[in-house]
């Protein structure tokens with residue numbers, strides 16, 4: 001082993017960028033695509049205070065960056081639908097060997113469950129073929145938040161037929177693209193789309209109903225099992241996992257009560273999804289310690305999981321921020337988030353690079369060192385509509401360097417981390433914030449579609465080509 005191994009990424013390490021369909025494609029009403037919930041709610045709440053805010057106490061509201069739903073709509077993204085060739089050529093020049101993308105359910109099956117839209121299949125065929133011809137491995141998310149609105153009208157995730165709907169859609173994806181796509185993920189960040197969507201009311205579809213939220217979450221787990229089982233039965237020779245998000249939560253005080261609070265927060269957000277997907281069970285501690293969770297679970301949930309459980313091949317981890325928490329007896333999770341140690345002027349998510357190491361280590365310890373990918377990690381700078389300034393993005397370079405150093409360290413410690421995907425490839429649409437945040441390595445003019453490489457893309461490119469982090 002070389003003494004500087006901490007700065008070396010293995011040769012087979014997947015390194016590249018990520019984006020999702022509804023955030024990047026634009027072309028939201030073209031060639032048969034139907035409306036998704038992300039578009040529906042963006043239109044409904046454009047420029048308004050979203051429903052959850054009235055219920056937050058003032059203190060939280062003050063800290064909430066997202067006080068008003070942006071008036072921007074996901075109608076443009078980064079114009080990926082029209083310009084995918086140019087974007088993928090740029091990825092090739094960057095030297096990256098992976099691109100994480102998602103397929104749009106409302107584009108592929110506009111009615112949610114009925115006929116397949118051939119022009120959508122042809123579009124994704126072109127994108128996947130282009131990636132492969134450029135030497136880039138497609139990492140494909142089946143679902144990244146854009147449920148067809150017509151399925152939401154029937155109750156969405158809490159409809160008992162959801163697992164069947166999803167399995168049907170997954171089958172279409174595997175049948176059409178499975179010969180070329182070898183890395184699949186079922187669901188992206190269900191903690192946001194389901195827990196926040198159905199329980200805390202902070203994300204579309206803005207429902208606040210714990211019982212219904214737990215039905216929805218069990219349905220997602222069952223749908224995930226079905227897709228994994230189906231994929232394996234098709235013998236297509238690839239791997240399938242899921243992408244979950246994690247905050248690196250630390251106890252605010254040096255006492256066991258705050259440590260317990262941090263454990264519950266992590267389990268509720270991360271293990272609530274990861275444990276059923278890797279081990280077939282929910283985190284027991286949450287049932288023991290939180291009656292509102294224990295008492296609102298669907299009848300026979302464990303038996304239903306036991307019947308369908310099948311472990312997935314890897315876990316995708318989205319890591320952005322750290323948090324601090326204290327014990328608070330009268331709150332649902334017996335805990336309350338408090339001000340973080342870290343802040344970064346101009347950045348929407350304050351970075352804490354050592355947290356990347358922590359979350360990889362946490363996952364390895366708890367789940368027997370599974371195959372892991374950092375599927376998202378990215379620097380969110382506020383839009384200034386100033387390409388000169390925004391392309392000179394030293395803070396993003398620091399962000400990437402420090403996080404990748406942590407990735408290299410984790411690998412050196414023996415953790416089974418196999419890849420890193422920077423979020424995101426190009427400035428795109430951000431849920432709730434519209435075009436007010438820029439994460440991209442490529443700067444995009446959201447009116448004209450003009451693109452420019454930022455300094456960070458040149459820097460990232462050096463890492464992709466050398467697999468060395470300085």
Ligand code: NOJ
Nearest residue numbers: 020188189318376430431
């Ligand atoms: C996680 C989500 O998967 C993605 O859609 C979003 O843009 C980023 N986080 C940044 O907030």
